[in-house]
Amino acid sequence: MVMNARKDRLKSLFAGEAPEEAANAVPTPISDAGVKRTPSAAVRAMGLSLGSLSQEAEEARRLRETLAAGEQVVELDPKLIERSPFADRLSDGAINDPEFQALKQSMWESGQQVPVLVRPHADPAKAAAGVYQLAYGHRRVQAAREIGQPVRAVVRSLDDTALVMAQGKENAERRDLSFIERAFFAKLLLDHGFDRATAMAALSVHKSEMSRLIQVAEAVPPQVVRAIGPAPKVGRPRWLALGELLEKDSDGLAESELAAPDFLEADSDTRFQRLFDRLQASAKGRGAAARDAKTVTIATPSGSPIAELARAGRAVRLTIPESAGKGFADYLASRLPELHAAFQESGGEK
Numbered sequence: 001m002v003m004n005a006r007k008d009r010l011k012s013l014f015a016g017e018a019p020e021e022a023a024n025a026v027p028t029p030i031s032d033a034g035v036k037r038t039p040s041a042a043v044r045a046m047g048l049s050l051g052s053l054s055q056e057a058e059e060a061r062r063l064r065e066t067l068a069a070g071e072q073v074v075e076l077d078p079k080l081i082e083r084s085p086f087a088d089r090l091s092d093g094a095i096n097d098p099e100f101q102a103l104k105q106s107m108w109e110s111g112q113q114v115p116v117l118v119r120p121h122a123d124p125a126k127a128a129a130g131v132y133q134l135a136y137g138h139r140r141v142q143a144a145r146e147i148g149q150p151v152r153a154v155v156r157s158l159d160d161t162a163l164v165m166a167q168g169k170e171n172a173e174r175r176d177l178s179f180i181e182r183a184f185f186a187k188l189l190l191d192h193g194f195d196r197a198t199a200m201a202a203l204s205v206h207k208s209e210m211s212r213l214i215q216v217a218e219a220v221p222p223q224v225v226r227a228i229g230p231a232p233k234v235g236r237p238r239w240l241a242l243g244e245l246l247e248k249d250s251d252g253l254a255e256s257e258l259a260a261p262d263f264l265e266a267d268s269d270t271r272f273q274r275l276f277d278r279l280q281a282s283a284k285g286r287g288a289a290a291r292d293a294k295t296v297t298i299a300t301p302s303g304s305p306i307a308e309l310a311r312a313g314r315a316v317r318l319t320i321p322e323s324a325g326k327g328f329a330d331y332l333a334s335r336l337p338e339l340h341a342a343f344q345e346s347g348g349e350k
Contacts, residue, residue, distance in 0.1 A: 071154045071156075072154070072155075073115045073152050073153070073154055074152070074153055074154075074155060075150040075151065075152055075153075076118070076132065076150060076151045076153050077150060077151075078141050078142075078144045078145035078150070078151045079145065080130055080131050080132060081116075081118060081131075081132050081133075081134055081141050081151060081153070082121065082126075082131060082132070082133050082134065083133075083134050083138055084133060084134050084135060084136075084138070084163065084164075084167055085122070085133065085160075085192075086160075086163070086164050086167065086185070086188055086189060086192065087185075087188065088167060088168075088177060088181060088182075088184075088185040088188075089138065089177070089181055089230070090178075090180070090181055090184075090225065090226065090229045090230045090268075097139070098267070100139060100142075100143070103139055103140070103143050104143040104146060104147060107140070107143050107144065107147060107149070108147050111149075112140055112144065112149075112151065112152045114137075114140070115137075115152040115153050115154050116134060116135075116136060116137025116138075116140050116141055116151060116152070116153045116154070117134070117135040117136050117137060117153065117154050117156060117166055117170075118132040118133060118134050118135060118153045118154070118155055118156075119132065119133050119135060119155065119156055119157060119158040119163060120132060120133075120155070120157065121133050122160075132153070132155065133163070135156075135158060135163050135166045135167050135170075136166060136167050136170035137151075137153075137170075160192075160194075161194070161198055164189060164194065164198070164199075164202045165198075165201060165202050167202065168185075168201070168202030168203050168204065169202075169204075177230075178230040178231060178232040178234070179213075179216070179234065179235050179236055179239065180216065180217075180220075180225055180228075180230060180231060180234065180239055181230050182203060182205075182213055183213040183214070183216045183217040183239070184217050184222070184225060185202075185203065186199055186203055186205075186210060186213040186214055186217060187213075187214055187217035187218070189202060190214070196210060212236055215240070216236055216239045216240055216243070219239070219240055219242075219243025219244070220239060220242060220243045220246065221246065223258075224242075224246065224254065224258070224275075227258045227263075227271070228268060228271045228272045228275065229268030229271060230268055231268045231269050231271070231272040232268070232269065233269045234269065234272050238272075238276065241276070242272070242275070242276050242279070245276065245279035245280060245283055246279065248279075248283055249279055249282070251282065253278055253279060253282055254275060254279060257274060257275050257278050257279075258275070260274075262274070263275070294310070294311045295308055295309065295310045295311075296308070296309045296310075296311075297309075304323070305321060305323065305324070306320070306321070306323075306324040306325075306328070307319060307320050307321070307324065308321075320332065
């Protein structure tokens with residue numbers, strides 16, 4: 001019954017009928033008396049089913065638009081399709097994409113409903129060998145590659161600008177890129193020589209939002225972003241906060257955390273939180289130590305400061321300012337063994 005209803009709904013979409021009619025139909029009211037309430041789990045399952053149906057309806061609409069435009073859908077070997085030269089995702093197959101297996105299963109059972117968009121490869125030699133570059137649909141291509149089926153695609157002759165515009169339009173309609181993915185896509189476009197107007201149009205953002213995206217992309221090193229992944233639950237404020245913590249990470253804690261087994265096994269949002277929490281705890285510890293430190297200024301007989309001695313718990317730090325004289329710090333360091341020996345001869349603690 002569910003499959004028939006789904007097929008009827010998709011059939012109405014291809015026929016151009018309004019799919020809302022069935023959804024807006026008003027059922028005959030019945031009395032609540034003696035009726036057992038639907039369990040919340042069933043309600044949630046129903047919501048998931050309706051969400052899946054809505055996604056399929058959207059895919060059918062887009063396929064109908066492609067056919068109406070008179071574009072020919074061809075079948076290509078997924079091994080001959082390379083990703084877009086302007087990567088906009090931090091996921092690859094099931095890596096950093098918890099919904100990929102569901103897509104793969106759907107394509108295995110029902111086939112690929114919506115074609116991807118490709119262009120002949122920008123490298124003439126590869127183009128002559130029948131290799132293509134993807135504008136959008138890399139998840140579908142990867143799923144087809146893994147299950148061993150051809151990819152249904154529309155082939156267009158696109159220059160780089162047209163390719164990123166098509167790529168950005170697809171992402172804007174699907175709304176499934178995380179904030180950090182959008183930020184790095186924006187920076188990537190600028191780094192490849194696209195002007196801001198083109199990048200803004202590709203991302204469907206205004207000037208101020210574009211500035212915010214670039215600000216985050218410049219605040220967090222690419223290797224850290226790639227290690228964390230898309231982190232879909234993390235927005236601009238926390239990415240900026242992480243960038244500030246990374247600037248203060250003089251002990252290499254980030255590098256250590258990124259290589260930790262528990263970090264590598266966690267999902268993307270958890271990886272972000274693990275790194276953030278570790279750096280934040282370290283920063284708070286340094287702040288507390290700085291507040292507790294007792295600093296003494298050492299000066300010449302004339303009152304000119306030549307050093308600062310800071311005590312924090314059992315640690316002592318000696319700081320030599322440049323005003324003490326060029327080379328004074330090196331001179332003092334060279335005399336430390338002699339001073340230490342004299343200290344011990346005078347009865348000081350060992």
